[in-house]
Amino acid sequence: MADSPIAVEHHNPALKHHFADMEQQREASSLGMWLFLATEIMFFGGMFCAYLIYRLWYFPDFGAASNSLDITLGAVNTAVLICSSLTVVMAVRAAQLGKRQQQVIYLALTLVLGLAFLGVKAVEWTSKFKEHHIPGPTFNFEGSIPSHPDQPVDQHHAQIFFSLYFAMTGMHALHMVIGVGIFSYLLYHAWKGTYTPEYYTPLENSGLYWHFVDIVWIYLFPLLYLIDRKK
Amino acid sequence: MATAAITAERENYLNQEYGIKSWLLTVDHKRIALLYLLSITFFFFIGGFFALLIRLELLTPAGDLVQADTYNKLFSMHGQVMIFFFLIPSIPAVLGNFLVPLMIGAKDLAFPRINLLSWYLYIIAGVLMVHCMLTGGVDTGWTFYTPFSTAFSNTKVIEAGLAIFISGFSSILTGLNFVVTIHRMRAPGMTWDRLPLFIWAHYATSIIQLLGTPVVAVTLVLVVLERALHLGIFDPTRGGDPLLFQHLFWFYSHPAVYIMILPSMGVVTEIIPCFCRKRIFGYKFVALSSISIAVFGFLVWAHHMFVAGISLYAALIFSALSYLVAVPSAIKVFNWTATMYKGSITFSTPMLYAFGFVGLFTMGGLTGLFLAALGLDVHVTDTYFVVAHFHYIMVGGALMGYLGGMHFWWPKISGRMYPESLGRLAALIVFLGFNLTFFPQFILGYLGMPRRYWQYPPEFQVLNVLSTAGATVLAVGYLLPMVYFLWSMRYGKVAPDNPWGASGLEWMTTSPPPTFNFDQPPVVNWEAYDYEHIPAPQEARSGG
Numbered sequence: 001m002a003d004s005p006i007a008v009e010h011h012n013p014a015l016k017h018h019f020a021d022m023e024q025q026r027e028a029s030s031l032g033m034w035l036f037l038a039t040e041i042m043f044f045g046g047m048f049c050a051y052l053i054y055r056l057w058y059f060p061d062f063g064a065a066s067n068s069l070d071i072t073l074g075a076v077n078t079a080v081l082i083c084s085s086l087t088v089v090m091a092v093r094a095a096q097l098g099k100r101q102q103q104v105i106y107l108a109l110t111l112v113l114g115l116a117f118l119g120v121k122a123v124e125w126t127s128k129f130k131e132h133h134i135p136g137p138t139f140n141f142e143g144s145i146p147s148h149p150d151q152p153v154d155q156h157h158a159q160i161f162f163s164l165y166f167a168m169t170g171m172h173a174l175h176m177v178i179g180v181g182i183f184s185y186l187l188y189h190a191w192k193g194t195y196t197p198e199y200y201t202p203l204e205n206s207g208l209y210w211h212f213v214d215i216v217w218i219y220l221f222p223l224l225y226l227i228d229r230k231k
Numbered sequence: 232m233a234t235a236a237i238t239a240e241r242e243n244y245l246n247q248e249y250g251i252k253s254w255l256l257t258v259d260h261k262r263i264a265l266l267y268l269l270s271i272t273f274f275f276f277i278g279g280f281f282a283l284l285i286r287l288e289l290l291t292p293a294g295d296l297v298q299a300d301t302y303n304k305l306f307s308m309h310g311q312v313m314i315f316f317f318l319i320p321s322i323p324a325v326l327g328n329f330l331v332p333l334m335i336g337a338k339d340l341a342f343p344r345i346n347l348l349s350w351y352l353y354i355i356a357g358v359l360m361v362h363c364m365l366t367g368g369v370d371t372g373w374t375f376y377t378p379f380s381t382a383f384s385n386t387k388v389i390e391a392g393l394a395i396f397i398s399g400f401s402s403i404l405t406g407l408n409f410v411v412t413i414h415r416m417r418a419p420g421m422t423w424d425r426l427p428l429f430i431w432a433h434y435a436t437s438i439i440q441l442l443g444t445p446v447v448a449v450t451l452v453l454v455v456l457e458r459a460l461h462l463g464i465f466d467p468t469r470g471g472d473p474l475l476f477q478h479l480f481w482f483y484s485h486p487a488v489y490i491m492i493l494p495s496m497g498v499v500t501e502i503i504p505c506f507c508r509k510r511i512f513g514y515k516f517v518a519l520s521s522i523s524i525a526v527f528g529f530l531v532w533a534h535h536m537f538v539a540g541i542s543l544y545a546a547l548i549f550s551a552l553s554y555l556v557a558v559p560s561a562i563k564v565f566n567w568t569a570t571m572y573k574g575s576i577t578f579s580t581p582m583l584y585a586f587g588f589v590g591l592f593t594m595g596g597l598t599g600l601f602l603a604a605l606g607l608d609v610h611v612t613d614t615y616f617v618v619a620h621f622h623y624i625m626v627g628g629a630l631m632g633y634l635g636g637m638h639f640w641w642p643k644i645s646g647r648m649y650p651e652s653l654g655r656l657a658a659l660i661v662f663l664g665f666n667l668t669f670f671p672q673f674i675l676g677y678l679g680m681p682r683r684y685w686q687y688p689p690e691f692q693v694l695n696v697l698s699t700a701g702a703t704v705l706a707v708g709y710l711l712p713m714v715y716f717l718w719s720m721r722y723g724k725v726a727p728d729n730p731w732g733a734s735g736l737e738w739m740t741t742s743p744p745p746t747f748n749f750d751q752p753p754v755v756n757w758e759a760y761d762y763e764h765i766p767a768p769q770e771a772r773s774g775g
Contacts, residue, residue: 017747018338018416028341028415035407035441043445046479050453050464053475136461156463156470163462163471167453 014199026201033205037212040175044216047171051164051223054157060145061157063228068133068143069165070124074225077120078217084113085214088207095190095200103190103203107183110210114180121173128162135163146228165224172220175213182206243646243743258343259746264329265644266350267320270357272713274316277364279706281309286668286699292692294685302685303370304386310373315395316357318629319487322494323440324353324405326636327433329644331409333737333744334427336418336753341411349404356398363390372683374484377465377476381457389458392451399444399451402490406440409433418736420755424518427735427759428511431518432497435525439486439493442529447483450476477539481532489528491625492592493521495632496563499585502639503567505733506582507574508767510760513566520559520566527556534603538612546605553603560596564589575767579731580654584635587662591627595620598673613683616676619669627665634661634712639733641716642726646743649719653711661708667701732768734760 012022019025055062091106132140141158145151186206189195195203244261254262285305288296297305328346332339340346363369369391371380380388413426413434454476456462463469465476504511511517533541533549541549567589576582598620601607611617638658641649671694676682680691687695729738740749757764 016343018341018343024415028411031414032342032345032407032411035410039403039407039441039445042442043449046446046449046482047453049479050475053472054464058470135463154470159463160470163457163464167456167462167464171449171452 012198022198029201029205033208037208040212044168044171047164047168048219048223051168054160054164055223055227058154058157058160059228060148060151061154062161063146064143064153065133065141065158065161065165066225066227067146067229068131068141069225070127071225071229073120073124074221077117078221080113080117080120081214081217084110084117085211087113088210091186091190092200092203092207095195095203096197098197100190100193103195104187107187107190111180111183111187114176114183118173118176118180121169121176125166133162135159135166146230168220168224172213172216175216179206179210179213182209241741242745243741244746245646245743247746256347258339258347260328260332260340260343260346261644261744261746263346263350264325267324267328267353270350270353271317271320271325274312274357275709277361278309278313278317279709281305281312282702283706285309286702288685289687289695290699292687292689292695297685299685300370303372303683304368306683307370307372308364308368308391311369311391311395312360313625314373314487314491315398316353316360318491318625319398319402320353320405321491321629321633322498322636323402323409323433323436323490324349326498326633326640327409327436327494328405330640330737331412331430331433332416333643333740333748334430334735335413335416335421336736336749336755337412337416338747338749340408341416342408345404346408349401349408352397352401352404356394356396356401359390359394359397363387363394366390374480375451375454375476376480377454377457377473378467381454381465382468389455392455396448396451396455399448402440403444406437406444409437410441413437418753418755421736422755424515425755425757425759426518428500428514428517428521429494429497432493432500432521435521436490436493438522439490439525439528443483443486443490446479447487450479450483453479474536474539474541477536478533481535482529485532485535486525486528488621488624489524491629492632493524495588495629495636496521496592498632498636498639499567499588500563501733501735502581502585502635503570504760504762505639505731506577506579506585507571508732508762509570509574510758510762511566512569512572513562514759516562517566520562523559524556527552527559531556531603534608537605537608550603550605554600557596557600560592564593564596577767578655580649580651580658581635581639581731583655583658583662584631584638587658587665588628588631588635591623591631591662591665595623595628598623611676613681614676615672615680615682618682619672619676622669622672627669631661631665634658637712637716639731640737641719642730643737643742643744645716645720645723646726647719647723648726648730649712649723650715653715657708657711657715660704660711664701664704664706664708668698668705669701671695671697671701727768730768732765734762734765 015022015025019028087106087109091103091110094102094106128134132138139155139159139162141153141155143153145153183206186203189202244259254266257263284297285302288294288302294302328340367387369386369388371384371386371388375388375392413430453462453464457465463471465471465473467473500511500517531549531553533545534553537546598616602611602617602620638649638654675691675694678691680687726742728740728742736753736755739753
């Protein structure tokens with residue numbers, strides 16, 4: 001049996017007592033992360049489902065409301081997030097190769113890109129606030145239906161679009177904020193040299209989370225910004 | 232018992248460390264199970280207190296004890312506390328937490344710290360809920376239907392919603408931990424078809440927790456946002472759709488019924504073979520029926536909305552799918568009875584609860600078919616028939632299983648035996664009290680008494696008095712085990728390692744188990760429920 005009283009094999013300090021070996025521990029963490037992402041899909045799924053229904057019902061008004069979003073800022077943010085996913089992968093790769101300095105650089109870049117995304121988002125929200133596009137008693141939307149410019153927009157339906165817009169991008173931004181927190185923690189540990197080619201699970205799993213949040217945005221961008229664009 | 236003194240002194244998870252800190256910062260799944268046990272018992276009595284007030288109000292036709300507004304709060308908080316703070320965590324977080332690693336031969340759950348985190352989330356949610364109750368409560372029913380909850384109710388909807396949101400995360404983390412543990416931490420030789428069926432049931436439960444809970448979480452977030460920030464997603468005056476809320480809510484809350492009942496089925500599947508001294512009949516069918524209940528459970532939610540204005544064709548499909556859930560449920564019932572057939576049955580306390588479970592679950596399940604039938608459902612929707620039906624499942628089913636399991640594994644958890652004759656008495660009282668409480672409600676509902684009213688016409692009084700009397704009996708039946716469990720911790724007979732002669736790895740370690748569960752990592756080379764090769768203990772036979 002392998003469980004002789006005196007363990008002579010190399011014992012990684014990151015190995016928790018209740019796992020037999022690093023392999024089992026890594027597989028458990030990885031499965032746990034994937035399951036967590038499954039719950040996240042269901043969480044966002046509820047909102048996507050609501051979006052889908054109202055979009056089918058109120059498509060012209062959704063188009064009008066969507067046209068009021070700033071497509072340039074949205075596109076820039078999409079590019080920023082995709083780049084940040086790249087830097088995450090590079091950071092994981094650097095950990096696998098045992099290159100500490102590169103790890104730190106890529107993680108720092110990820111953080112910068114994440115914060116840039118949030119900054120752009122803040123700009124967008126502020127302009128929506130000024131335009132009275134925030135749902136509530138002061139809501140007021142003026143615009144025309146893209147395919148029928150002479151038809152007035154139903155205020156209520158436009159308001160539902162913005163309700164969903166703020167709920168979905170808000171929840172996404174909350175996930176970004178949490179991600180920035182996690183990556184600050186990772187950056188600190190990478191700088192201390194915690195992650196080695198033998199042990200980089202936290203980096204890998206946090207990377208999965210980051211990619212997930214990225215993917216959510218990749219769905220949000222076309223669904224919210226690119227409806228019924230005529231130009 | 233000659234070995235008593237030695238067993239009592241053995242180092243185990245209870246006596247290894249002392250002090251409040253060793254409990255509040257523990258990552259041992261067995262200690263966390265006990266933390267959960269204390270907390271859910273607390274909430275059980277709060278929920279029970281509300282139930283008591285409800286039943287007292289319904290003793291007379293007039294609204295004399297409380298007014299309508301108070302009554303609305305009572306049944307709302309009874310439901311919220313009992314479902315989200317007692318039933319959903321009950322078996323998984325207490326027995327599951329304790330037993331999943333033991334049964335598969337692991338040292339702990341895969342993520343011990345996340346396990347502790349889930350308890351703290353539960354406590355935060357609980358504190359929020361208690362605060363909500365003490366500062367005015369909530370009156371939306373446990374269902375939070377919009378637009379009442381978002382636009383009209385002037386009670387603490389936001390606070391209750393957030394409390395349930397947080398408790399949902401606690402539930403998700405427990406489920407996540409179980410799935411990973413069952414996949415990755417099984418002892419050598421513990422293959423999937425050797426797993427105890429308790430584990431299969433918890434696996435199915437965990438999948439529902441993982442996939443269902445996030446949906447109710449986001450739904451509650453939207454309700455909170457709509458109430459606080461005036462989003463219009465569910466508001467019909469602004470083009471929103473309240474039916475969408477119901478769809479999203481029941482997408483979780485129907486499967487949530489299976490979160491409550493599946494673990495109980497798992498418990499019963501452990502108890503019955505043990506006290507019949509027989510291998511379970513149709514192992515694979517029982518295992519897969521758990522999974523198929525979990526899967527079908529996600530496809531039937533709209534049967535809660537038959538009269539809410541969904542299309543006839545949707546109703547037809549959901550009705551047919553609801554009938555489908557009866558198939559795996561019936562497979563279980565038939566397999567349990569087939570296991571008993573020609574078995575050498577002992578009428579010990581856990582077995583009495585298992586009998587109670589099978590009978591009451593069958594009644595609850597069959598009346599569920601009444602409700603799945605479109606025509607009949609129109610007649611009994613929102614009557615006491617529905618109330619009786621889901622209490623037969625949740626109390627007659629889930630709670631009986633929980634109590635049965637607590638008795639079955641109490642020797643392992645505490646290292647002491649409970650008094651058997653008192654145990655049997657309590658099981659009998661619970662069974663009688665339960666039926667006296669809820670059977671009259673079937674009749675009341677069929678006669679047309681609507682649920683959620685604080686008054687009723689005088690001709691319904693006799694049956695209501697019976698129901699209230701039954702609730703009193705039931706309360707005695709619930710208090711008794713609590714008293715003698717506490718008593719047994721000090722004065723009970725010291726439990727042997729395997730008092731029932733049961734199969735399963737949890738009985739092969741000491742009672743109570745050591746902190747890391749097994750002195751030697753177990754290797755499994757036998758099939759599950761191998762009762763042909765395990766001798767029955769004398770004590771369990773004679774009923775000690």
